[in-house]
Amino acid sequence: MGIATGVRRNPAVREVVVVGGGPAGAATALLLAQRGRDVVLVEASRYGEPRFGETLPPEINPLLRELGVWDAFVRSGPLASPGLVSAWGSPHPQETHFIANLHGSGWHVDRNVFDHVLSDAAAAAGAEIVAGASALRCTPDGDAWRVALSGDRERPLRARFVVDAGGRNGTRLGEVAREVDDRLLAIFLRLAFDADPPRDTRTLIESAPDGWWYCAPLPSGETAAVLFVDPGQYVRDGFEIAEQLASAPLTCERVGRARIAASHVVHVPSSIRRRAxxxxxxxxxxxxxxxxxxxxxxxxxxxxxxxxxxxxxxDDSLAAYDADVRRRFDAYVAQRRAYYDLERRWPDRPFWRVRFTEAAIDGRSDSRTR
Ligand SMILES: Cc1cc2nc3c(=O)[nH]c(=O)nc-3n(C[C@H](O)[C@H](O)[C@H](O)COP(=O)(O)OP(=O)(O)OC[C@H]3O[C@@H](n4cnc5c(N)ncnc54)[C@H](O)[C@@H]3O)c2cc1C
Structure with a gap:
């Protein structure tokens, strides 16, 4: 459904409500406001609770410039990431230096700070930000939507168009059914160092018998270390972090002497909504x-x-947008499977067994175990 741009603010029925002020929702609100639309961004948090995903590749740089937030981003104190070290499929680390990257360096960020930079920019561009309120329900209301909010907002919002930017678990808006390609469980550790933090500021990725690790320094001086495991195995067997660390020598060397300042367990499905x-x-x-x-x-x-x-x-081309989300997801799934197929050291361990494809096991290219 296309809607006219430049509509004056109507307090009774807003033009667009964006639910979720993470990177996708905040950037959407920013772009819509920059294009003259009346937009409200509803964010459940006040950017004070833990958020995950703190490493940005160099490809983020042109996007931040296009959004007009580059200067604010640099002022927000991200930590430059000079590259990536990866031990995957072999114990020998492979290095990728961003010095050779067209877009410059990558970054490690505090995600609350990063997401806040984007929502502040949306506010400066004219979006209304409603923080600390969750969208509870979105129901059709004539030719608009009624968005019921938690907290003390007296009346629900009404809007002609609603955008779900509520993250991988989404909100209860539109058609919510999803196709799941894979499910991981992330055991997220925020690690503090009593002595000097590690000097190496590259992202480290390392596969291990029961999953894989990544480590990324944070601007605070702490380090995020995340172990991705199979949810079924986690429920069945549980995991000893010390044992898991011992099976990942490079990760152990980087963070073995740190103490755990905080830990979280998060479901991480790789999935697509049937319709976007x-x-x-x-x-x-x-x-x-x-x-x-x-x-x-x-x-x-x-x-x-x-x-x-x-x-x-x-452009009134939402069907093409939907098709593009699907096309990109299919390309990503093929890439993801090919990458997991590169790790062949532990074919009998539960994590790798279910992620191996038949093509990887016997050299065929046309069929899969899952
Ligand atoms: C452990 C882990 C590590 C990761 N590491 C990386 C990484 O290093 N680099 C990378 O690029 N990506 C990483 N990712 C992926 C990355 O975090 C996500 O792809 C990214 O955050 C998606 O942004 P988003 O705006 O779509 O969703 P989110 O960042 O999930 O934002 C959703 C927002 O919606 C809000 N919200 C939800 N429901 C409601 C509601 N009902 N009402 C109002 N607000 C609501 C939430 O508070 C949140 O602010 C990682 C993910 C995980 C789980």
Missing amino acids: AGKGWAAVGDAAASYDPLSGFGIVKALQSARAFADALD
Whole structure:
């Protein structure tokens, strides 16, 4: 459904409500406001609770410039990331230096700070921000939507168009059914060092018998270390972090002497919504399609999808937007499977057994175990 741009603010029925102020929702609100639309951004938090996904590849740089937030981003104190070290499929680390990257360095960020930079920019561009309120329900209301909010807002919002930017678990808006390609469980550790933190500021990725690790320094001086495991195995067997660390020598060397300042367990499905847009609604970012963090592209994808959606709304081409979300997801799934197929050291361990394809096991290319 296309809607006219430049509509004056009507307090009774707003033009667009964006639910979720993560990177996808905040960038969507920013772009829509920059294009003269009346937009309200509803964010459940006040950017004070833990958020995950703190490493940005160099490909983020042109997107931040296009959004007009580059200076604010640099002022917010991100930590430059000079590259990536990966031991995957072999114990020998492979290095990728961003010095050779066209876009410059990558970054490690405090996600609350990063997401706040984007929502502040949306506010400066004219979006109304409602923080600390959750959208509880979205129901059709004539030719608009009624969005019921938690907290003390007296009346529900009404809007002609609603965008679900509520993340990988989405909100209850539009058609919510999803196709799941894979499910991981992330055991997230925020690690503090009593002595000097590690000098190496590159992202470290290392596969291990029961899953894989990544480590990324944070601007605070702490380090995020995340172990991705199979949810079924986690429930069945549980995991000893010390034992898991011992099976990942490079990760152990980097963070073995740290203490755990905080830990969280998060479900991380790799999945796509059956439809990313319909009459009067669309989903952006992880709410449309969520990728395995191994891709390292969740936040880049969030900003790209915000732009693709904003363009589609302008051009009245939401069906093409929906098809594009699907096309990109299919390409990502093929890449993800090929990457997991590179790790052949533990074919009998539960994590790798279910992620191996028949093509990897016997050299055929046309069929899969899952
Ligand atoms: C452990 C882990 C590590 C990761 N590492 C990386 C990484 O290093 N690099 C990378 O690029 N990506 C990484 N990712 C992926 C990345 O975090 C996501 O792809 C990205 O955050 C998606 O942005 P989003 O805006 O779509 O969703 P989110 O960032 O999930 O934002 C959703 C927002 O919606 C709000 N919300 C939800 N429901 C409601 C509601 N009902 N009402 C109001 N607000 C609501 C939430 O508070 C939140 O602010 C990682 C993910 C995980 C789980």
